[in-house]
Amino acid sequence: MTKPESEMTWRDLEIGSIVAEPGNASQYPTGDWRSERPIFDTNKCIKCGICYIFCPEGCVGRNTEGYFEANLFYCKGCGI
Amino acid sequence: MAKKTGIEISLAIGEAAKLANADVVAAYPITPQTHIVEHLAELVADGELDAAYIPVESEHSTMSACLGSAAVGARTFTATAGQGLELMHEVLYIASSMRLPMVMAVANRALSAPLSVWGDHSDVMAVRDTGWIQLFVENGQEAVDNVLCAFRIGEDRRVLLPVMVHLDGFYLSHVIEPVLFPEQSQVDKFIPPYQYPIPLHPDRPVTMGAFGPPVIYSEAKWAQEVNLRASKKVILQCWEEFGKTFGRYYSPVESYHSEDAKVLLLTLGSFSETAMTAIDKMRGEGREVGLVRIRLWRPFPFEEIRQAVRNAGVLIVLDRALSFGGPGGPVCSEVRSALYGEAKKPKVIGFVGGLGGRDITPAGFEEIINRGIEISQKGSKNEFEIFGVRE
Numbered sequence: 001m002t003k004p005e006s007e008m009t010w011r012d013l014e015i016g017s018i019v020a021e022p023g024n025a026s027q028y029p030t031g032d033w034r035s036e037r038p039i040f041d042t043n044k045c046i047k048c049g050i051c052y053i054f055c056p057e058g059c060v061g062r063n064t065e066g067y068f069e070a071n072l073f074y075c076k077g078c079g080i
Numbered sequence: 081m082a083k084k085t086g087i088e089i090s091l092a093i094g095e096a097a098k099l100a101n102a103d104v105v106a107a108y109p110i111t112p113q114t115h116i117v118e119h120l121a122e123l124v125a126d127g128e129l130d131a132a133y134i135p136v137e138s139e140h141s142t143m144s145a146c147l148g149s150a151a152v153g154a155r156t157f158t159a160t161a162g163q164g165l166e167l168m169h170e171v172l173y174i175a176s177s178m179r180l181p182m183v184m185a186v187a188n189r190a191l192s193a194p195l196s197v198w199g200d201h202s203d204v205m206a207v208r209d210t211g212w213i214q215l216f217v218e219n220g221q222e223a224v225d226n227v228l229c230a231f232r233i234g235e236d237r238r239v240l241l242p243v244m245v246h247l248d249g250f251y252l253s254h255v256i257e258p259v260l261f262p263e264q265s266q267v268d269k270f271i272p273p274y275q276y277p278i279p280l281h282p283d284r285p286v287t288m289g290a291f292g293p294p295v296i297y298s299e300a301k302w303a304q305e306v307n308l309r310a311s312k313k314v315i316l317q318c319w320e321e322f323g324k325t326f327g328r329y330y331s332p333v334e335s336y337h338s339e340d341a342k343v344l345l346l347t348l349g350s351f352s353e354t355a356m357t358a359i360d361k362m363r364g365e366g367r368e369v370g371l372v373r374i375r376l377w378r379p380f381p382f383e384e385i386r387q388a389v390r391n392a393g394v395l396i397v398l399d400r401a402l403s404f405g406g407p408g409g410p411v412c413s414e415v416r417s418a419l420y421g422e423a424k425k426p427k428v429i430g431f432v433g434g435l436g437g438r439d440i441t442p443a444g445f446e447e448i449i450n451r452g453i454e455i456s457q458k459g460s461k462n463e464f465e466i467f468g469v470r471e
Contacts, residue, residue, distance in 0.1 A: 005293070005296045006295050008296060008299060010300070010302045010306070011303070012299075013296075013299055013303050014278070015179050015278065016177065016179035016180065016288065017177070017292060017296075018178075018288055019287035019288075022285040022287070025290075
């Protein structure tokens, strides 16, 4: 786990601000950018998967019952 | 034995890149640097230089391609001028802040409009803040020597920054001069192989050029500034080593007849040699004048400038670029700023001339010096003096 950015000093940065830990973008809570969130109504959901396909962030997935819902850690509330 | 050749300086620069064994040349032609990249294209096509030559569709693509090749650890070279340097402007900042070493020869050319292919420093001054190491050369030998040094400096593990080598468009790029080319074996020893510490490679994935939100951007910029300033030490070491190996020494600020000079003229680039002729003549007449030239433009040589001009009464700066609506000459403003806090400093008078290929003769430099002295005594209502404009 990398140091949180708010604690990094200028010496902690990798040369050229390279991110050397592959895939650590997954630690970044883009959900913080959100001002609106999607509501998934299980009464209406027919599990067609269109919301999953259209989500620009790929953060819509199936829960244990097979209904689709957004992962609010990443969901930016785009309103699509 | 090193071979002295009469060669057009643009071609000499191409030969220097060949001696340095550049791996990738991504280039777009533009007057007056075209001969550099054309010659390199020939060298690659003829098999004399083992490099990938990427003929891109614009200078913006030139710099973008160079970023990529530097990132994978390829020794990268390109050249541009004037509008071309401006077209790649946004990518220049990226090359330096991503710490990607490469060498770019800039045949300094005036910026449009009106369209001018001729030489001045407006293109250089527009890229002052881009974070590149920037060197000025005054003749063909210096151009070749400093292209070689540029590779060694930029690729040094302690530096890892892109380097611009500035040469005056037409005054240098299109002139045939005698140049002593080092032997290939000497260059191979002088420039160590390039190894980027964290190169782009599928086996070791990294992210380059990620975004930096407000929480981290300032730290990234400060790290960049600390590094650019620290590169000066490496530049000095390189020039020292170059002098020991090849017998030609370079320094950040070079002086000519300045030790006891009451009046100093400051120039950058090839005009310095013309100014030296004027200084020689005036010295012959008993005038206590001298010349100071800036070779290392970025990182700015604060200490050397202060040292070089400390004992003069008047410093006349000749800028070959005009910062409109501002203090006039960019170099003059930077020199003034460097001297501001000094207890002992000369009066600084700024002249702007030699724009868009307008020549300044030795007589012209004499006139500039004499007018500068007059202004230092009588004052002027102008922020700077424009030289050579027909009124």
